[in-house]
Amino acid sequence: MDQTQPATGQAKNGHGPLLEVKDLQVEFRTKAGVAQAINGLNFTLNAGETLAILGESGSGKSVTAQTIMGILDMPPGHIAGGEIRYRGEDLLTMPAEKRRKLRGASISMIFQDALSSLNPVLPVGWQIAEMFRVHRGMKRKEARQKSIEMMRRVGIPAAEERVGDFPHQFSGGMRQRIMIAMAIALDPDVLIADEPTTALDVTVQAQVMRLLKELQVEYNMGLILITHDLGVVADVADKIAVMYAGRVMETADVYEIYRQPAHPYTRGLLQSIPRVDGQEDRLKAIPGLPPMLTDMPPGCPFNPRCEFATDRCRTERPELRQVASGHTSACHYAEKIHTLEEAQNEPV
Amino acid sequence: MSLYDHSPAGRPADPFADAEVVLDVDGLVKHFPLTQGIIFQRKIGAVKAVDGVSFQLRKGETLGIVGESGCGKSTLAKLLMRLEEPDEGSIRFGGEDFLAVKGEELRKLRRKIQVIFQDPYTSLNPRMSVGDIIGEPFRLHPDAKPAQGIRPRVKELLDLVGLNPDHINRYPHQFSGGQRQRIGIARGLALNPEVIICDEPVSALDVSVQAQVMNLLEDLQSELGLSYIFIAHDLSVVRHISDRVGVMYLGKLAEIGTEQEIYQAPAHPYTQALLSAVPVPDPTLRGQREQIVLKGDPPNPANPPSGCRFRTRCWMATDLCETQVPELITRPGITQQAACHYAKANEDVTA
Numbered sequence: 001m002d003q004t005q006p007a008t009g010q011a012k013n014g015h016g017p018l019l020e021v022k023d024l025q026v027e028f029r030t031k032a033g034v035a036q037a038i039n040g041l042n043f044t045l046n047a048g049e050t051l052a053i054l055g056e057s058g059s060g061k062s063v064t065a066q067t068i069m070g071i072l073d074m075p076p077g078h079i080a081g082g083e084i085r086y087r088g089e090d091l092l093t094m095p096a097e098k099r100r101k102l103r104g105a106s107i108s109m110i111f112q113d114a115l116s117s118l119n120p121v122l123p124v125g126w127q128i129a130e131m132f133r134v135h136r137g138m139k140r141k142e143a144r145q146k147s148i149e150m151m152r153r154v155g156i157p158a159a160e161e162r163v164g165d166f167p168h169q170f171s172g173g174m175r176q177r178i179m180i181a182m183a184i185a186l187d188p189d190v191l192i193a194d195e196p197t198t199a200l201d202v203t204v205q206a207q208v209m210r211l212l213k214e215l216q217v218e219y220n221m222g223l224i225l226i227t228h229d230l231g232v233v234a235d236v237a238d239k240i241a242v243m244y245a246g247r248v249m250e251t252a253d254v255y256e257i258y259r260q261p262a263h264p265y266t267r268g269l270l271q272s273i274p275r276v277d278g279q280e281d282r283l284k285a286i287p288g289l290p291p292m293l294t295d296m297p298p299g300c301p302f303n304p305r306c307e308f309a310t311d312r313c314r315t316e317r318p319e320l321r322q323v324a325s326g327h328t329s330a331c332h333y334a335e336k337i338h339t340l341e342e343a344q345n346e347p348v
Numbered sequence: 349m350s351l352y353d354h355s356p357a358g359r360p361a362d363p364f365a366d367a368e369v370v371l372d373v374d375g376l377v378k379h380f381p382l383t384q385g386i387i388f389q390r391k392i393g394a395v396k397a398v399d400g401v402s403f404q405l406r407k408g409e410t411l412g413i414v415g416e417s418g419c420g421k422s423t424l425a426k427l428l429m430r431l432e433e434p435d436e437g438s439i440r441f442g443g444e445d446f447l448a449v450k451g452e453e454l455r456k457l458r459r460k461i462q463v464i465f466q467d468p469y470t471s472l473n474p475r476m477s478v479g480d481i482i483g484e485p486f487r488l489h490p491d492a493k494p495a496q497g498i499r500p501r502v503k504e505l506l507d508l509v510g511l512n513p514d515h516i517n518r519y520p521h522q523f524s525g526g527q528r529q530r531i532g533i534a535r536g537l538a539l540n541p542e543v544i545i546c547d548e549p550v551s552a553l554d555v556s557v558q559a560q561v562m563n564l565l566e567d568l569q570s571e572l573g574l575s576y577i578f579i580a581h582d583l584s585v586v587r588h589i590s591d592r593v594g595v596m597y598l599g600k601l602a603e604i605g606t607e608q609e610i611y612q613a614p615a616h617p618y619t620q621a622l623l624s625a626v627p628v629p630d631p632t633l634r635g636q637r638e639q640i641v642l643k644g645d646p647p648n649p650a651n652p653p654s655g656c657r658f659r660t661r662c663w664m665a666t667d668l669c670e671t672q673v674p675e676l677i678t679r680p681g682i683t684q685q686a687a688c689h690y691a692k693a694n695e696d697v698t699a
Contacts, residue, residue, distance in 0.1 A: 056554040171645040172417075201416035201581065203642045206625035210641060228555055231584075231627030235634060254631045272559035274588030276611065276626045282566070283588065285559035289524050305556075 016088055017044040018222045019068070019107075019190050024082035026060070026067055028293075029075060035293035037063045039246045041082070042320070045222040047189065052225045052237035052254070054269075058290055060246040061226045065194045068224070069109050070099055086190070105135050108188040112195040114175035118167040124178045125151070125163030131185040150181040155211060173204035177211065184215055191216070192224045197232065209236060230273055234258060239326075242266050245291050245301040248320055252327040262329035262338035264306045300331070308333055362606055364591060367406035370575050371428070371461075371543055376401045376437035378423055382650060395650045397423040398434070399599035402676070405543065410569065410576040412590030412607075414583055414622070416646055420599040421579045425547045428577065429463055430454070442542070459489055462536040466548035468528030472520040478531055479516040482506070485538040492539055505534040510564060526557035533564065537572070545577045550585060562589055583626050587611050595619045598649055598657040601676055603691075605684020613693035615679070615686040618658045620694050656688065664690055 026038040038060045045051050055061040066072040068084055070091065084091040086107065091099055111117040119127055128147035132138040138146065144163065151159035154177040167175055176196065183191060193212065197205040213236055216223050227233060233240060233254065240257050242250045242265065250263040261267040268286040288305040291297055297304055303313040312332055320330040323338050331337060379394035397420045405411050415421045426432040428439065430446065439446040441457060449457055465471035472481055482505055483498045494501035503513035509530040520528055529549060536544055546565065550558045566589065568574060580586050586593060587607060594604040595618065603616040614620045621640040628637065642661045647653055656674050659665035668689055676687040 056556060173645055201646075202583065202622060202625045203416065204645065205627075206639060206641050209627075229627065230555070230629040234629045234631040235627045237631075258629065258631050269555055270629065272556055273629060274559075274562070274584040275628060276584040276587055276623060277628050280588065283559035283563055285563055286556040287560070289526065289557070290554070 017085075018047050018049075018087065019045040019224075020083075020085040021064075021068070022083040022085070024064075024067065024084065025080040026063055026072065027078050027080050029078055030294070033294040036246050036296065037077070037293060038067070040320075041241075041243075041248055043241055043248075043251065045190065045224060047222050048216070048220045050216065050223040050225060050236055050238045052227060052233040052240045053243060054227060054230070054233055054240055055243035056228055056290060058245070058293065059243040061228075061243050062194055064243075065109065065192045065224070065226050068190075068192060069107065070103055071109075101135070104131060104188075105186040106188050107190040107192070108183040108186070109192040109194065110176075110179050110183045110196045112198050114172065114179045114199070115167060117179060118175060120167055123164045123166055124170070125165075128178065128182050128185060131182055135186055146185070147181070150185050151178070154178070154181045154184075154215075155207075156181075171204075172200055173207060176200060176204075176208050180208075180211065180215070184219060184221075187219055189221060190224065191221045192226070194226045195228070196225070198227070198229070205232075212236075230269065242269075245296065246293060247301060247330060249302065249331070250327075250329045251320070256324070256327055260338055260341045262323045262327060262334045263302075263331045264308050264333075264337055265302045267337060267340070268305075268307075308337065362592075364406045364409040367408060369404045370407050370442055371405035371577075372438075372440040373404070373428070374402045374438045374440075376424070376427055376439065377435045378420075378427055378432060379435055393650050396599045396652060397649060398427060399652075400437075401596075401599075401601055402437075403594055403601070403604060405575050405577060407542075407575055408569070408573055409592065410578055410590045412586035412593040413577065413579045413596060414581065414586050414593060415596035416581060416622075418598075418646060418649060419596040420649070421581075421596050422547055424596070425463065425545050425577070425579055428545055429461060430458070455489065459485075459492060459539040460542045461545065462539065462541040462543075463545045463547060464529075464532050464536045464549045467552050468525055468532055469520075469552070471532055472528055474520055477517050477519055478502075478506070478511075478523075481520070481531060482534045482538055485535065489539060501538075502534075505537055508537065508568070509534045510560075524557075525553050526560060529553060529561050530564065533561075533568070537568065540572075541574070543575045543577065545579070547579045548581070549578075551580065551582065558585070565589065583622060595622065598646060598652050600657060600687065601685075602658065602688070603684060603686040604676065605686075609682070609684040613682070613684075615682045615684060615691040615693050616658075616688045617662050617664055617690075619686075621661075658688075666690075 021041055021043050024038055024041040028035040028037055041064060043051060053061045053064060079092060125144060125147045128150055129143035132143040132146045148159045148163050156162060156174060156177055197208050200208060225237060237254045239253050241248050244265050250266050257266060261270060271284040272286055274283060286305055291301055299315050300313045300318050303309040318330045318332045320328050323329050323334045376398055377400055378398040379396050381391045382393040382395060383389040384392045401424060413421050427434050479499060479502050482502045486493050486498050503516060506513045511527060511530050550561050553561060569576060578586060578589055590607050592606050593610040595602045597618050602618045610619060614623055621642045624638060624640045644661055647660055653660045655671050656669040659669040674687045674689045676685050678685050679691045682691060682693050
């Protein structure tokens with residue numbers, strides 16, 4: 001039997017993967033037609049592991065986060081199939097009351113824009129303390145003490161004095177720290193960070209990423225990092241899932257994917273970004289645009305932009321399959337792409 | 349300029365050293381007053397958005413301006429366009445005093461400096477067709493009307509920026525972000541400008557589209573001989589496109605030099621910290637790069653620290669930094685200009 005208690009901090013040694021997503025399908029039913037926002041998503045996340053979900057706007061990465069959290073707007077959103085198993089239990093078939101207890105306590109989330117995610121008319125200390133009052137039934141005074149402790153933990157200077165301040169009185173980096181304090185307040189097992197540093201300046205981004213990494217090690221959390229930034233991913237992730245038009249194009253270990261991508265999309269992305277530590281003459285841009293989700297091309301969704309596309313790609317949709325150990329790719333020619341980089345990487 | 353004549357061996361000489369100076373900015377200052385009271389508005393201070401910025405832009409060159417939010421880079425763009433009037437300083441455009449011209453003369457000169465904005469979703473009027481948007485500059489400047497007529501010229505411009513000329517009657521919402529940015533670029537090119545100020549032109553775009561727009565900007569530059577001022581917060585993007593780079597902090601330039609000088613041997617501690625904080629898309633470098641993580645946030649520009657503005661976050665700050673404002677000059681041992689008393693080239697920041 002799987003444990004039914006919501007995790008209380010000590011119960012961290014479950015069986016199997018911490019979080020397992022199986023063939024998840026999410027669609028949006030709009031006037032313009034049905035948009036397949038997520039089409040067959042699979043991944044597993046273990047404690048202490050960082051999974052980066054990489055994708056551009058419209059790739060379905062934020063919908064993934066919302067679906068796991070259970071905060072997807074329904075309608076227009078609709079979960080058409082699949083399972084999300086947390087410690088073996090399917091979140092999608094679980095009674096709402098039980099899921100509500102897990103949300104925030106065992107699985108929590110950090111949003112991109114801290115200013116619009118925090119309540120502007122309540123002091124930040126109150127908002128952090130709310131976690132303890134609602135989930136743990138603490139008294140106000142005790143909860144306030146806990147929130148000061150959390151603020152200190154995330155590196156907010158003079159926490160006792162600032163506990164009564166409002167969100168607008170903090171800078172962007174500090175607000176993101178408050179979001180993090182709320183997210184880790186109840187010692188969650190899974191932390192989903194949706195573009196946590198996109199709105200921040202580079203120097204502040206470095207501070208926040210460092211803090212997240214520290215906290216992950218300290219609490220042994222499974223971290224799902226949703227981002228479009230290939231630099232951030234290279235810095236912190238253990239494994240990556242690359243999404244495009246609602247589908248996973250490639251999954252691999254972080255070292256493997258940067259060294260030897262096995263999907264033309266991943267390869268194109270890596271070649272199209274300028275680097276701060278080198279000078280390239282010309283960027284190799286991926287031509288064209290991502291497809292509309294309501295009007296997907298037949299075959300491989302990337303085929304209109306792919307330099308390797310053949311007739312087979314235009315008619316037959318490639319399934320995600322294994323290319324090397326721990327490396328999957330949804331491309332008919334994955335093996336060929338996978339070996340392209342080998343020649344130039346090996347002799348080093 | 350003499351600064352670039354004796355560059356040390358091993359560092360490529362500045363290819364634009366002999367090029368004509370198109371834009372000469374000297375000691376530009378813009379303070380926004382902070383007022384209190386409703387009827388009698390007393391001035392209680394000023395946000396020092398731009399506080400003494402000088403640089404030269406030469407023909408065919410791209411000058412990148414990097415800095416964090418609030419450092420004054422967008423205000424600088426507005427000053428260069430004369431959308432804001434500077435409090436002090438001079439802007440000379442092609443030898444002419446750009447700040448002294450008025451009326452008809454200003455309108456004529458403004459054609460030569462155009463701007464491309466950050467957000468292609470808000471900078472295009474949703475009720476105007478693409479043809480009207482790109483043709484509008486000709487309506488505002490009737491004497492610049494093309495001989496072949498406005499519509500053929502608009503089609504030509506659409507073709508130039510890689511859009512289908514047949515889409516001239518479409519509206520902005522029918523285009524994607526990257527295509528909209530191309531429309532903004534076409535509008536900027538309409539009056540054959542000499543200088544284009546790009547204010548975060550690719551920040552709002554997806555990674556795969558970003559490269560397309562940057563390549564387009566580079567192609568147009570070599571085709572039309574344009575000079576760019578490229579303002580962005582993304583250091584990798586600025587490195588890619590710029591010939592010279594200026595680093596701004598709290599309204600002042602901290603350091604300015606060629607792309608190689610700034611990125612391979614940054615001399616100002618702020619530049620060093622900024623560069624070390626940029627994540628590099630290569631997991632094998634993880635843990636091997638020395639990261640300088642700055643403490644705290646940039647100070648309030650209404651009340652900047654005395655002396656060097658960076659001293660409150662600087663790990664090298666001394667008493668001298670508190671009392672004396674470091675000037676932006678070439679210092680011993682380096683070839684670029686740095687506003688730091690202890691400027692010293694540091695070559696292993698990004699490596």
